[in-house]
Amino acid sequence: MQRIIKFRAWNKETQKMCEEESLASWLSTEMNNGIAMGRVNMEQEHYDNREDFIAHLEVMQYTERKDENGKDGYFDDLVEWGNSVYQIMWNYEEGIAQLIKCSGGEPWSRLPIKELANGNIIGNIYENPELLETK
Numbered sequence: 001m002q003r004i005i006k007f008r009a010w011n012k013e014t015q016k017m018c019e020e021e022s023l024a025s026w027l028s029t030e031m032n033n034g035i036a037m038g039r040v041n042m043e044q045e046h047y048d049n050r051e052d053f054i055a056h057l058e059v060m061q062y063t064e065r066k067d068e069n070g071k072d073g074y075f076d077d078l079v080e081w082g083n084s085v086y087q088i089m090w091n092y093e094e095g096i097a098q099l100i101k102c103s104g105g106e107p108w109s110r111l112p113i114k115e116l117a118n119g120n121i122i123g124n125i126y127e128n129p130e131l132l133e134t135k
Contacts, residue, residue, distance in 0.1 A: 006062035008074060010126035013056045063088060063097050065116045073116045078131045081119035082106045085131055102132045
């Protein structure tokens with residue numbers, strides 16, 4: 001089985017999500033040139049070099065899992081599951097992706113990533129920080 005590797009990134013400066021196509025386009029230009037030559041347009045923002053570009057990003061990797069509506073799950077997404085909100089996170093102790101409870105009434109503090117299929121992605125921690133404290 002071939003693994004699907006995708007990324008998206010939150011631009012801290014513009015407060016906008018950079019979807020994979022824009023990110024891949026910039027990185028492709030970067031790699032082809034060795035180092036960025038000139039300026040690269042990224043959602044109306046300009047970056048002079050790779051470090052400048054990367055310093056403005058919070059990168060999120062695709063988990064290869066989808067929610068109950070078929071929406072792709074990325075790390076740092078927020079998931080409504082039962083009466084709680086969970087964040088998709090990497091558990092470094094166990095070396096696995098999990099849903100970690102942020103708020104709500106469910107008794108489970110952690111769920112296996114496969115449970116994303118029974119939940120609903122309602123946002124992410126960058127665009128929707130208010131969801132971390134709801135319920």
